[in-house]
Amino acid sequence: MKNIVVFTYGDANNPSTWSNVPYLLTSTLEKKGYHVVKVDISTKQNILTYGYSLICKIIRPKTTYYFVRSNLNRKIVEKKIQSAVQKYDNNTDLYISISFDYSPSKFTKKKVLLFSDWPMDYALERRFNRKQDFMEKRYIAKNKEVIEQADYRVSLMQDVASYMNEHYQGKTNYLGNVINNFYPIKGFEKINNRNKITFIGKKSYYPAAKELINAFLMLDKEVINNKKLELHIIGMTQKDFKEIHNKNIFFHGYLDKGKEKEKEKYYQIIKTTLVIVNTSEKWAGISSLIECMYYYRPIITSRYDEFIKTFGENINFGYYSNNKNKEIQKCLEKIISLPQSKYQIIANNAHKSVTEFTYDAYIDKIINLVSKK
Numbered sequence: 001m002k003n004i005v006v007f008t009y010g011d012a013n014n015p016s017t018w019s020n021v022p023y024l025l026t027s028t029l030e031k032k033g034y035h036v037v038k039v040d041i042s043t044k045q046n047i048l049t050y051g052y053s054l055i056c057k058i059i060r061p062k063t064t065y066y067f068v069r070s071n072l073n074r075k076i077v078e079k080k081i082q083s084a085v086q087k088y089d090n091n092t093d094l095y096i097s098i099s100f101d102y103s104p105s106k107f108t109k110k111k112v113l114l115f116s117d118w119p120m121d122y123a124l125e126r127r128f129n130r131k132q133d134f135m136e137k138r139y140i141a142k143n144k145e146v147i148e149q150a151d152y153r154v155s156l157m158q159d160v161a162s163y164m165n166e167h168y169q170g171k172t173n174y175l176g177n178v179i180n181n182f183y184p185i186k187g188f189e190k191i192n193n194r195n196k197i198t199f200i201g202k203k204s205y206y207p208a209a210k211e212l213i214n215a216f217l218m219l220d221k222e223v224i225n226n227k228k229l230e231l232h233i234i235g236m237t238q239k240d241f242k243e244i245h246n247k248n249i250f251f252h253g254y255l256d257k258g259k260e261k262e263k264e265k266y267y268q269i270i271k272t273t274l275v276i277v278n279t280s281e282k283w284a285g286i287s288s289l290i291e292c293m294y295y296y297r298p299i300i301t302s303r304y305d306e307f308i309k310t311f312g313e314n315i316n317f318g319y320y321s322n323n324k325n326k327e328i329q330k331c332l333e334k335i336i337s338l339p340q341s342k343y344q345i346i347a348n349n350a351h352k353s354v355t356e357f358t359y360d361a362y363i364d365k366i367i368n369l370v371s372k373k
Contacts, residue, residue: 001034001093001094001367001370001371002033002034002035002093003034003035003037003088003091003092003093003094004029004034004035004036004037004092004093004094004095004096005036005037005039005084005088005092005094005095005096005104006022006025006026006029006036006037006038006039006095006096006097006098007039007041007081007084007095007096007097007098007099007102007104008022008026008038008039008040008041008042008098008099009040009041009042009068009077009098009099009101009102010022010040010042011038011040011042012025012026012038012040012098013026013038014258015182015257015258016256016257016258016259017258018098019180019287020180020182020257020258021098021178021180022038022098023258024178024180024359025096025098025115025359025363026038028359028360028362028363029363031360032360032363037084037088037092039080039081039084041077041080041081041102043067043068043073043076043077048067049067049068049073050067052066052067052070052072053066053067053068056135059135060133060135062128062130062133063133063135063136064120064123064124064136065133065135065136065139069101069120069139071138071142074102074142077102078102081102081103081104081107082104082107084104085104085107085108086107089108089110092108092110093110093111094110094111094112094113094370095108095110095111095112095113096112096113096114096115097112097113097114097115097150098115098116099114099115099116100114100116100118100119100143100146100147100153101119101143101146102146103146103147103149103150105146105149105150105151106149111151111152111370112149112150112151112152113150113151113152113153113154113366113369113370114146114147114150114152114153114154115153115154115156115366116155116156117155117156117157117160118155118157118160118163119140119143119147119160119164120136120139120140120143121140121143121167122160122163122164124136126159126163126282127282127283144168147164147168147170147172148168148169148170150170151370152173152369152370153170153171153172153173154172154173154174154175154366154369155172155173155174156177156178156287157174157177157286157306158174158306158309158310159305159306159309160172160174161173161174162174173369175362175365175366175369176356176357176361176362176365177286177287177290177310177354177357178357178358178359178362179290179291179294179354179357179358179359180257180287180291181291181294181295181358182257182263182267183263183267183295185294185295187271188270188271188295188296189296189347189348189351191296191340191343191344191347193272194272194273194274195227195228195229195230195272195274196229196230196231196232196269196272196273196274197212197216197229197230197231197232197273197274197275197277197332198231198232198233198234198269198270198273198275198276198277198292199212199231199232199233199234199235199276199277199278200234200235200276200278200285200288200289200292201234201235201236201278201280201284201285201288202235202236202254203235203236203240205235205236205278205280205284205285206236206240207280207323208278208279208280208281208284208302208323209233209236209241210241211279211323211324211325211328212231212277212279212325212328213231213233213241213244213249214325215325215326215328215329215332216229216231216248216249216332217246218325218326218329219329219332219333219336223336224248227336229248229274229336230248230249230250231246231248231249231250232249232250232252232269232273233249233250233251233252234252234253234254234255234266234269235252235253235254235255236251236253237251237252237253238251252265252269270292270295270297271295273292273297274298274335274336275297275298275299275300275318275332275335276288276289276292276293276297276298276299276300277299277300277301277328277332278299278300278301278302279300279301279302279321279322279323279328280302280304280323281302281304281322281323282304283304283306284301284302284304284307286306286307286310289301289307290354290357292350293317293350293351293353293354294350294351294354294355294357295351296347296348296350296351297347297350298317298318298335298343298346298347298350299317299318299350300318300319300320300321300328300331300332300335301318301320301321302320302321302322302323303320303322311353315353316346316349316353317346317347317349317350317353318335318346318350319331319334319335
């Protein structure tokens with residue numbers, strides 16, 4: 001196997017596309033000697049697409065169905081896929097679609113792998129706890145056909161793979177998680193100058209960020225001053241917490257690792273972080289957590305299914321906590337009061353727990369999977 005065509009909804013050469021995944025996956029394939037053709041199947045936004053999405057939002061305020069999931073857009077995308085297959089099929093050994101929504105399966109006899117996190121029906125049922133609206137049902141039915149036609153499918157999440165194996169014909173594979181790391185690891189193992197408590201998450205994680213802020217404010221002020229402790233929120237801004245005004249709490253908004261200055265800022269915060277905290281109850285940003293663990297950072301997180309299935313009921317690289325400020329406070333105090341020698345052990349354990357999740361190892365697993373007869 002030498003030649004691989006990768007379909008992405010967005011530019012795979014841009015690290016900003018879909019949480020860095022297409023960039024890291026394709027660049028790792030290239031480093032391993034594969035010839036990779038990257039095909040961007042996204043549709044440019046314009047007045048039509050915005051207007052379509054606005055109407056959908058008016059009809060169903062909570063819908064996840066926008067122009068990007070319309071039948072019209074599906075036809076546009078499939079035409080791009082068909083065109084790419086006609087161009088590259090003779091020399092291609094494998095097609096990879098970084099999506100469960102689109103596939104070249106009906107245009108080729110070559111092997112097709114779908115690679116993503118979850119299909120829409122999983123998100124609605126397990127994350128949003130609601131039934132599909134009539135627009136979403138149509139889209140999910142189309143996606144079911146796409147998923148079941150593929151030769152191989154891989155989910156980044158163990159719980160999702162189990163769900164898909166219950167709801168779709170054929171097998172969905174879980175090959176472990178994967179770390180979206182962009183920065184050299186050297187120096188991150190040192191435990192000196194760690195004074196930050198850091199939260200990473202978008203607005204959907206607001207309740208967890210709020211509980212963490214309250215927990216931080218409950219810490220002994222003398223301890224905060226003596227250890228120069230700071231709380232840093234990545235992914236939300238001061239506008240999201242208008243009532244919070246504290247000299248030791250900092251809001252950074254979303255930091256795009258595809259932009260050099262923002263990437264440097266992100267990793268500088270991580271480098272001086274004592275502990276990463278996200279105690280969202282059903283989903284606590286496992287991707288950002290495992291990346292920080294790779295950089296020797298202990299964590300405080302909740303006992304949600306995906307994390308338990310990946311790391312077990314008992315962890316030696318931090319603490320489990322419910323999403324209540326008093327419990328979070330207790331866990332913070334445990335981390336803060338650890339002797340350096342014991343903290344170093346926990347930090348080392350965090351790194352060791354995720355070393356098998358590098359992209360280099362992950363690509364080997366993918367190639368091994370698609371090479372089987």
